[in-house]
Amino acid sequence: MPIAIFDMDGVLYRGMLVLPYARETLERLRKAGWDLFFATNNSTATRQQYVDRLNALGLGGDVEHVVTSAYATAHYLERLEPKPRDVLVFGANGLRKEIRDVGIPVRDPDDVPGIAPPAEAAADGVDPGAMRSYLEHLELPPPPDTVVVGLDLHLTYAKLAEAQRAVLAGARFVASNKDRAYPVEGRLLPGAGSIVAAIEVATGRQALCIGKPEPFLFQEAIRRAGRPGDRVVVVGDSTDYDIVAAHRVGATGVLILTGLTEADALRRATGDAVPDRVVRSLEELFALPELAGA
Amino acid sequence: MPIAIFDMDGVLYRGMLVLPYARETLERLRKAGWDLFFATNNSTATRQQYVDRLNALGLGGDVEHVVTSAYATAHYLERLEPKPRDVLVFGANGLRKEIRDVGIPVRDPDDVPGIAPPAEAAADGVDPGAMRSYLEHLELPPPPDTVVVGLDLHLTYAKLAEAQRAVLAGARFVASNKDRAYPVEGRLLPGAGSIVAAIEVATGRQALCIGKPEPFLFQEAIRRAGRPGDRVVVVGDSTDYDIVAAHRVGATGVLILTGLTEADALRRATGDAVPDRVVRSLEELFALPELAGA
Numbered sequence: 400m401p402i403a404i405f406d407m408d409g410v411l412y413r414g415m416l417v418l419p420y421a422r423e424t425l426e427r428l429r430k431a432g433w434d435l436f437f438a439t440n441n442s443t444a445t446r447q448q449y450v451d452r453l454n455a456l457g458l459g460g461d462v463e464h465v466v467t468s469a470y471a472t473a474h475y476l477e478r479l480e481p482k483p484r485d486v487l488v489f490g491a492n493g494l495r496k497e498i499r500d501v502g503i504p505v506r507d508p509d510d511v512p513g514i515a516p517p518a519e520a521a522a523d524g525v526d527p528g529a530m531r532s533y534l535e536h537l538e539l540p541p542p543p544d545t546v547v548v549g550l551d552l553h554l555t556y557a558k559l560a561e562a563q564r565a566v567l568a569g570a571r572f573v574a575s576n577k578d579r580a581y582p583v584e585g586r587l588l589p590g591a592g593s594i595v596a597a598i599e600v601a602t603g604r605q606a607l608c609i610g611k612p613e614p615f616l617f618q619e620a621i622r623r624a625g626r627p628g629d630r631v632v633v634v635g636d637s638t639d640y641d642i643v644a645a646h647r648v649g650a651t652g653v654l655i656l657t658g659l660t661e662a663d664a665l666r667r668a669t670g671d672a673v674p675d676r677v678v679r680s681l682e683e684l685f686a687l688p689e690l691a692g693a
Numbered sequence: 694m695p696i697a698i699f700d701m702d703g704v705l706y707r708g709m710l711v712l713p714y715a716r717e718t719l720e721r722l723r724k725a726g727w728d729l730f731f732a733t734n735n736s737t738a739t740r741q742q743y744v745d746r747l748n749a750l751g752l753g754g755d756v757e758h759v760v761t762s763a764y765a766t767a768h769y770l771e772r773l774e775p776k777p778r779d780v781l782v783f784g785a786n787g788l789r790k791e792i793r794d795v796g797i798p799v800r801d802p803d804d805v806p807g808i809a810p811p812a813e814a815a816a817d818g819v820d821p822g823a824m825r826s827y828l829e830h831l832e833l834p835p836p837p838d839t840v841v842v843g844l845d846l847h848l849t850y851a852k853l854a855e856a857q858r859a860v861l862a863g864a865r866f867v868a869s870n871k872d873r874a875y876p877v878e879g880r881l882l883p884g885a886g887s888i889v890a891a892i893e894v895a896t897g898r899q900a901l902c903i904g905k906p907e908p909f910l911f912q913e914a915i916r917r918a919g920r921p922g923d924r925v926v927v928v929g930d931s932t933d934y935d936i937v938a939a940h941r942v943g944a945t946g947v948l949i950l951t952g953l954t955e956a957d958a959l960r961r962a963t964g965d966a967v968p969d970r971v972v973r974s975l976e977e978l979f980a981l982p983e984l985a986g987a
Contacts (some may be wrong), residue, residue, distance in 0.1 A: 508818035524802035589895035601883035
């Protein structure tokens with residue numbers, strides 16, 4: 400059974416807007432017997448939240464066909480030997496939930512040392528000595544064996560310090576993804592990669608990244624399909640993330656051009672980032688030889 | 694008049710402990726007519742706080758001979774044309790004060806959008822959607838023309854987001870220093886460089902760094918001495934910071950070995966990081982030809 404893996408935002412929808420021919424594309428592929436997966440680097444939402452959105456937009460899909468970086472991170476950790484036994488997560492509850500769901504203990508965000516400074520230390524722009532002294536004299540628990548970093552909208556300096564302490568003490572250092580920015584309605588916010596970089600600099604160690612452009616996310620989709628597909632096609636709007644990751648799992652990388660930026664990225668792309676196929680709309684997919692018969 | 698620039702922590706003292714021969718070294722150099730400067734990448738303390746510490750330790754020195762990265766940053770900004778008119782500082786009050794002292798307006802930390810989330814958004818580990826929605830719907834003031842980043846023990850995700858917004862809007866992006874870590878009693882904390890890296894990744898732009906290994910700090914000392922010294926000697930304990938910066942201002946770089954780590958760094962040093970002279974103690978300084986007559 401052929402496998403197609405779709406990036407979601409920017410390929411099938413934008414916010415609450417379904418992109419042209421998205422419904423028809425998925426329907427046509429399902430009818431032609433393709434196994435369809437949906438993959439996202441986002442680590443803050445649960446798979447069920449994605450299913451709810453796909454269904455609300457009339458795109459179909461079930462929880463077994465959604466792979467988030469949080470989910471892939473949990474399954475990566477589960478397959479490690481020895482399996483982590485004490486994980487500190489900087490990220491959203493969705494990420495913590497996926498890891499707990501595979502039976503790995505995760506610390507509560509409230510248990511991070513340094514997150515509850517007294518008023519004089521908490522005061523910003525007054526006396527940095529008060530905060531330093533508070534951090535310096537914290538009672539520190541044994542460090543966790545694994546640090547997982549995703550997009551943490553509640554990041555504080557104390558959290559960075561705790562991640563640094565754990566990683567320097569030898570904890571495994573895993574990033575759900577290294578996206579530079581996180582686009583929300585009307586603005587950009589810093590992505591998980593921004594937070595990961597801070598910890599990498601503070602520790603001199605590199606995080607192992609689960610999300611695209613690394614292969615783990617698509618590997619997880621292919622694993623879920625149950626057997627190697629005779630054809631695996633990835634459809635995404637980013638050369639540096641989707642197309643590179645596609646090539647790392649031996650899939651055909653189809654770039655869909657959704658704007659000027661991506662056309663520009665296409666011109667700059669080299670090596671693994673060069674797409675096998677480029678389409679301007681989802682409808683054009685069916686003209687590709689890889690989609691023959693669909 | 695010959696100029697000597699000393700790194701302080703690790704060279705003249707460690708915490709509250711004066712290192713062997715530190716008092717005698719400074720006294721002897723002063724008597725021999727050297728102009729002595731004290732330079733630190735630390736941006737959180739004011740110069741007066743360093744003078745107080747030097748005096749408390751019996752090392753002498755006055756505010757005109759202390760150069761911090763905060764002070765050098767302020768003077769770098771002051772010499773820009775056009776001079777910044779609206780600066781956002783992520784760092785300590787010492788950094789804000791130095792910049793205000795050269796007549797440049799600096800925003801208050803309380804004015805950063807996003808620092809006062811409502812309770813449901815502030816709650817960590819519950820609903821990332823509440824924090825995202827809060828950040829997404831913030832009323833955003835015109836961005837500042839300059840972002841200055843130092844060590845900010847009060848860093849939050851909202852501050853990273855505001856720095857990202859300003860830099861993407863075209864603000865100048867200046868780092869007081871890029872130190873990876875900040876050693877305090879009994880532990881390491883993340884350094885300014887860790888915070889700068891997060892913003893660099895979120896924006897795809899590089900900060901201009903004022904602190905060592907860049908030349909600005911030592912240039913400021915030499916400028917304060919009033920004329921180019923016939924001899925400029927830098928004494929520091931870091932190849933990557935002190936020695937590189939010494940070479941960038943044409944000074945003789947003397948490495949003082951204060952422990953195993955530095956001996957190791959010495960073996961790895963290449964290019965500008967290779968010291969001109971290596972001493973095991975301050976007393977050995979006076980055997981160097983550069984110190985002849987002192």
